[in-house]
Amino acid sequence: xxxxxxxxxxxxxxxxxxxxxxxxxxxxxxxxxxxxxxxxxxxxxxxxxxxxxxxxxxxxxxxxxxxxxxxxxxxxxxxxxxxxxxxxxxxxxxxxxxxxxxxxxxxxxxxxxxxxxxxxxxxxxxxxxxxxxxxxxxxxxxxxxxxxxxxxxxxxxxxxxxxxxxxxxxxxxxxxxxxxxxxxxxxxxxxxxxxxxxxxxxxxxxxxxxxxxxxxxxxxxxxxxxxxxxxxxxxxxxxxxxxxxxxxxxxxxxxxxxxxxxxxxxxxxxxxxxxxxxxxxxxxxxxxxxxxxxxxxxxxxxxxxxxxxxxxxxxxxxxxxxxxxxxxxxxxxxxxxxxxxxxxxxxxxxxxxxxxxxxxxxxxxxxxxxxxxxxxxxxxxxxxxxxxxxxxxxxxxxxxxxxxxxxxxxxxxxxxxxxxxxxxxxxxxxxxxxxxxxxxxxxxxxx
Numbered sequence: 001x002x003x004x005x006x007x008x009x010x011x012x013x014x015x016x017x018x019x020x021x022x023x024x025x026x027x028x029x030x031x032x033x034x035x036x037x038x039x040x041x042x043x044x045x046x047x048x049x050x051x052x053x054x055x056x057x058x059x060x061x062x063x064x065x066x067x068x069x070x071x072x073x074x075x076x077x078x079x080x081x082x083x084x085x086x087x088x089x090x091x092x093x094x095x096x097x098x099x100x101x102x103x104x105x106x107x108x109x110x111x112x113x114x115x116x117x118x119x120x121x122x123x124x125x126x127x128x129x130x131x132x133x134x135x136x137x138x139x140x141x142x143x144x145x146x147x148x149x150x151x152x153x154x155x156x157x158x159x160x161x162x163x164x165x166x167x168x169x170x171x172x173x174x175x176x177x178x179x180x181x182x183x184x185x186x187x188x189x190x191x192x193x194x195x196x197x198x199x200x201x202x203x204x205x206x207x208x209x210x211x212x213x214x215x216x217x218x219x220x221x222x223x224x225x226x227x228x229x230x231x232x233x234x235x236x237x238x239x240x241x242x243x244x245x246x247x248x249x250x251x252x253x254x255x256x257x258x259x260x261x262x263x264x265x266x267x268x269x270x271x272x273x274x275x276x277x278x279x280x281x282x283x284x285x286x287x288x289x290x291x292x293x294x295x296x297x298x299x300x301x302x303x304x305x306x307x308x309x310x311x312x313x314x315x316x317x318x319x320x321x322x323x324x325x326x327x328x329x330x331x332x333x334x335x336x337x338x339x340x341x342x343x344x345x346x347x348x349x350x351x352x353x354x355x356x357x358x359x360x361x362x363x364x365x366x367x368x369x370x371x372x373x374x375x376x377x378x379x380x381x382x383x384x385x386x387x388x389x390x391x392x393x394x395x396x397x398x399x400x401x402x403x404x405x406x407x408x409x410x411x412x413x414x415x416x417x418x419x420x421x422x423x424x425x426x427x428x429x430x431x432x433x434x435x436x437x438x439x440x441x442x443x444x445x446x447x
Contacts, residue, residue: 125156396433
């Protein structure tokens with residue numbers, strides 16, 4: 001068996017194509033006896049809030065080791081870091097609703113902080129589907145927007161639901177990665193011995209590395225001799241006050257503290273993998289690691305998210321481990337065969353590889369066009385700068401972004417400019433390809 005890697009794939013092939021060549025219908029013991037795999041594998045889904053793809057070692061050129069456990073994971077057989085996953089939106093609720101329903105925001109209708117459009121409008125969600133198939137379901141939630149008391153409905157389908165990490169007095173302060181991990185792994189161990197355990201679906205949601213960016217005592221990514229305003233634990237109001245004046249030195253300092261929080265989550269991910277192996281579950285567990293959106297750290301005079309649909313906010317990681325016995329079932333279709341992936345396909349891909357029936361709204365298919373959107377209306381009306389309405393389409397190696405409030409459009413070449421720092425001129429031939437695509441997909445409309 002050969003290893004997969006982000007750079008080379010399997011014999012130079014894409015992961016979905018490669019896994020179909022890998023036989024894996026039986027697990028073999030050392031004595032040569034065939035042992036049938038579980039009909040329904042365990043599934044562990046790790047969602048990291050506010051996690052940029054480009055800060056993770058599997059996706060970046062050699063630099064400081066921010067994610068050693070992820071790096072080790074993708075070096076193992078059956079694991080790969082897939083590039084090209086486009087977030088449904090640049091903030092939590094619409095993207096998480098897409099992961100939960102397999103639908104675009106226009107279909108699931110979640111695009112508000114309050115009111116009817118802040119709640120899931122379908123009962124047929126990912127955890128509900130697993131529960132209906134006989135899975136034991138456990139979830140730990142660290143984002144206060146998705147706790148039970150917010151009434152959004154993300155806890156439906158979970159027999160065990162712990163959102164205490166999301167109910168701290170100041171959810172933006174502190175690091176909860178260890179708390180989330182300990183709660184989830186404690187529940188997992190209570191399910192009994194692996195050989196007698198029914199299939200398990202465990203979801204862990206990590207709020208780190210969401211601002212405020214905290215100092216981690218076991219690692220130091222700070223900038224030597226920096227004495228500016230960027231300090232660990234800086235409040236979101238302070239970040240907003242200085243965001244328009246960010247210098248290169250400020251940005252380097254921000255990235256250091258942001259990377260430290262990523263490191264803390266990576267350590268937690270390592271604990272999850274270690275536990276799955278110690279429990280004898282590793283070869284029967286589908287592991288998926290992704291994010292709801294990224295984070296802007298001064299690139300465009302913003303710090304935070306919601307403000308744009310540029311790469312630092314919508315290009316998110318997707319790391320999967322598919323044991324050999326289940327690789328023939330795994331299929332995550334590429335968008336139009338171009339290497340990008342839609343967030344709408346995560347739910348059907350997980351259900352299909354697990355042998356779990358899909359609800360009617362869920363379809364495993366390659367989208368012709370990738371899309372992202374944000375229609376953000378802040379609760380605090382004085383934050384006029386946070387009113388955002390943008391739409392984006394991706395195809396042909398290009399992204400067209402439309403700012404409906406500012407009445408502007410930008411076209412970027414993702415193959416030459418993956419960070420989307422230089423917009424293409426108005427006479428670029430890509431405009432004629434991309435503009436019609438805005439009318440070919442459905443976007444969310446405010447009521």
